[in-house]
Amino acid sequence: MVSSFASSVAVDSTKEMIGTFSPQAEPYTHEMPEETTPSGIFARGSYSAKTKFVDDDNKSYLDITYTFDIRKDWQ
Numbered sequence: 001m002v003s004s005f006a007s008s009v010a011v012d013s014t015k016e017m018i019g020t021f022s023p024q025a026e027p028y029t030h031e032m033p034e035e036t037t038p039s040g041i042f043a044r045g046s047y048s049a050k051t052k053f054v055d056d057d058n059k060s061y062l063d064i065t066y067t068f069d070i071r072k073d074w075q
Contacts, residue, residue, distance in 0.1 A: 011047070037070060044070050 018030045037043075046069050053062040 039070075044072060 014035070016032060021028050046067060048065065048067045051062070051064045051066075052060055054060050
């Protein structure tokens with residue numbers, strides 16, 4: 001689950017089931033679909049996001065919080 005916030009207001013939330021996996025020696029990989037970043041003056045600003053990996057019993061295995069900016073110019 002990925003949730004994005006601007007000024008403490010939720011602006012996006014995405015959930016994706018990645019399946020059931022049995023133990024194995026090699027790590028599993030899963031590519032999430034690419035998302036389009038909003039553009040324009042109203043989309044610019046600072047955002048915070050939270051990514052969580054949970055199982056069917058809602059047990060959390062990874063919880064990441066990060067921030068990013070959408071700007072017109074990066075100079």
